[in-house]
Amino acid sequence: MLCRHCDLVQEITTLQAGEEACCSRCNHTLDARHVQPILRPVLYAATALFMLLLANLFPFVSMFVAGDRHQMSFFDTSSVLFQQHHQWLALLIWLLIQAIPAFCMMAIIYLKLGMLYKLPFRVWVARVLYMLKPWSMVDIFLMGLIISFVKLVADAEISLGASFWAFCIFCLLHLRVFQVIDQRELWSKISPAPSLSLNTTVGMGGLEQGLKLCQVCTGMVLLQHKNCTRCHSTVYPRQRGSIQNTIALLVAAIILYIPANLLPIMITVSFGDRIESTIISGLIIMWQDGAYPVAIIILIASVIVPVAKILVLLWLCYLTRISKAGRQRYSTQVYRVVDWIGRWSMVDVLVVAIMAALVRFDLLMTVYPGVGVIVFAAVVILTMLAALSFDPRLLWDARPVYEGKASDR
Ligand SMILES: [Zn+2]
Ligand SMILES: [Zn+2]
Known part of the structure; x- marks a missing residue:
């Protein structure tokens, strides 16, 4: 392989x-065989879907401020944004925490049962599943919830509803189900790998062997096919x-990162006072309030990670152009870390969505999302797309022969 x-x-x-x-x-996982490869994923995914249903049925979180009570449901994280005319943000949040995770769970059940019953369209379902997998952000939403609670707990009393616990179980099962399926194994059960009428030499690059x-x-495919x-x-x-694509996406992310920091991401209206906070000013307020752990998490997720990701990806693009001096293994590992960590920057966007859904006390205090949050979400999406379009194999190629060659287009 x-x-x-x-x-x-x-x-x-x-x-x-x-x-x-x-x-x-390079230490990349090539293949894995799991115990009970059908039963376990199906059970985990089915239970996860049931938990997602429960998470939508009951009260999620309640907040008490000065004798006033506001209850939020899981779906409110999208619907409140929709009512506040942030339709795109509402759609994005709904996709990231409800639609895509639910689709992934259903797809896994379909594909695994498809192994037994030879169901149709498995090729397409598997293609969409692996395309959408990085965009399922329930784990990041859970982190967003914890951050929001820490932010609010000083001024308000928070009580967790049944749906919150159902969501936590959903989150764990969602993570677990991807641990017990293997992409290569899944595909090998859909249809056998393309057969090759070629003698391959183990320990050599694939490209040089056609x-x-x-x-x-x-699957392995002959160069001429x-x-x-x-x-x-x-x-x-x-x-x-x-x-080219990676650099173009990174440049777009750098340009948008400036307004993302200048525009307010959250607007708090309290007794007629309107306080607009940007990523940095929000951070400073949290630090002054003594919420150090949250301030550090937000600093890492919203400032350090996006900037580091942009710089590291630019550096990796540069590395593909210079002579390699045994640094490929290290740079491939750096790429994997950057690829994995990048999606966690979305946590600030989800925190704003949670705060907007939860803090709604009319005159007393109401939180609205600012324009900056949409721009910042765009920055995170662009850097994620940049990491996805970067091909780490270029780091290993003796010369980047296939970059910019007209015949490949
Ligand atoms: Zn490798
Ligand atoms: Zn294929």
Whole structure:
């Protein structure tokens, strides 16, 4: 098989349940076999869906301020934004915490049961599942909830409803279900990997042997073939225009990061007073209030991570252009960290959505989202897309032969 991150051809023996195979060069997980590969994911995903249903049925969180009580449901995080004419933000939040996670769970049940009953459209469902997986942000929403509670607990009393606990269980099961499925195993059960009429040499790069990897289904495809025979997607030796796209998305993110910091992300109206807070001013207020852990988390998530991610990705783009001096393993690991951590920047956007849904006490205190939050969400989405369009195999190529070659377009 070919490694997705370093393009090395490797041979692995048939794995037993509970075993995992990692790339000998870059340490990327190549393949894994799980115990009870059908029953466990189906049970976890079905229970998760049931918990998501419960999370939408009962009170989520209640807040008491000066004898006044406001109750929020899980769906309010989107619906309140919609009522306040932030339709795009409402749609984004709904997709990130309800629609995409629910789709992923249903897709996993469908694909796993599909193994037994040979259900149709499994190829398309699996393609969409792995495309949407990074955009399912229930874990980040849970972190957003904790931050919001810490912010509010000094001024108000918070009580957690039944739906909150259902959501916590949903969150854990959602994380767990992705741990007990393996992309390669899933695809191998949908249809056998494309067969190759070519002798491959283990321990050499795939490209130099006329092989390319299907990024969608992890199958090996001959260089002269345009499409993967298993998942029908068009396969390119390296991601098309990887460096150009990554840099373009990063430049757009840098440009938007300036208004994201200057515009207010949250507006608090209290007794007719209107306080607009930006990311930085919100941070300073939290620090002055003594909420140090929350201030540090927000500082890391909203300031350090986006800036570091942009700089690191630019540095990685630069590394693909210079001679490699044994730094590939290290730089591939850096890429994996940046790719994983980037989505956590969305936490500030979710905090604003939670605060807007929860803090609604008419004259006393009401929170509204500011324009800055939409711009900041765009920055996070752009940096996530930049990381997805970066092809780490370019770090390993002797020369970036496939970058900017007209025949690949
Ligand atoms: Zn590798
Ligand atoms: Zn494929």
